[in-house]
Amino acid sequence: MDICVTTLLRDKGFKVTPQRLAIYNALAATKSHPSAEMIYNDLQPYYPTMSLATVYKTIEILKELDLVQVLNVGEDSFRYDADTTNHPHVRCMCCGRVEDLQGIDSSDFISRVSAHTDYAIQGQQFYFYGTCPACQKTSAVVS
Amino acid sequence: MDICVTTLLRDKGFKVTPQRLAIYNALAATKSHPSAEMIYNDLQPYYPTMSLATVYKTIEILKELDLVQVLNVGEDSFRYDADTTNHPHVRCMCCGRVEDLQGIDSSDFISRVSAHTDYAIQGQQFYFYGTCPACQKTSAVVS
DNA sequence: GTTTTTGCAAACAGTTTGCACTATC
């Protein structure tokens, strides 16, 4: 996996730095769809001198290499996903957690939309909003 | 329509001001899904002393009254829609225009997702990205 | 040794807030 990123960076003329590898690995190792700041905080113990600007600059490159996708779940900040397959996401409106919705085939819905519009559709993002299992339990106890 | 907004505002204890009516009317009269700044610019000729802060504060209230919905199409700024029915949107990646995708029934897709996840789904947003008819023509000429 | 990257700080854009003045009720 590391080798792959290294090669991809080199091929496009980018230099390979520990920061870049760490940021990509942090993203690839989590399912939590972190924001730039979350990545920064996660890496802080291991790269105490790394700056937030480096996280942003690296994400920019990773986008270019198609190694991450950007999520815009309606919060203040963007979130990033190293899984670049196009899958729907859910956000818990209670705790803010963002999760993947795997195993849902949306191809028929997409082709239905494509057929219905004059736009040449190139991509899409599906965001669902609700309450996660953990928060459902909590509110059940309270009410 | 005005009467309706007036009543809704009063019922919730908000005062009825020309600015609030103008902002709602501007939103209700367009299909262009304007940002706060666009609304501000549109109204500038008629309300030259109105400030951007008033636009934001008013939108906040209109959200509370369920008179507008917020779109997060992946740009720098939010966009607003006075059509609060839940319909998909397309953004042209060439000119930035945002349009409604009317007449698409997504209820089966939504119920398929609801059945598939542990989340209690309360809402969703579907964003499509592509090239609008006008931009398709332009790029065809160029290439 | 050249060229790119880092990390800092300053800049920036969109949005929010505090507060005196004004308008609504």
Added chain:
DNA sequence: GATAGTGCAAACTGTTTGCAAAAAC
């Protein structure tokens, strides 16, 4: 006349940029 809203400017947050020192090649 009491209460809430406006408009200004300043604050704030997430993100971007410029640049000298440092690292990659």
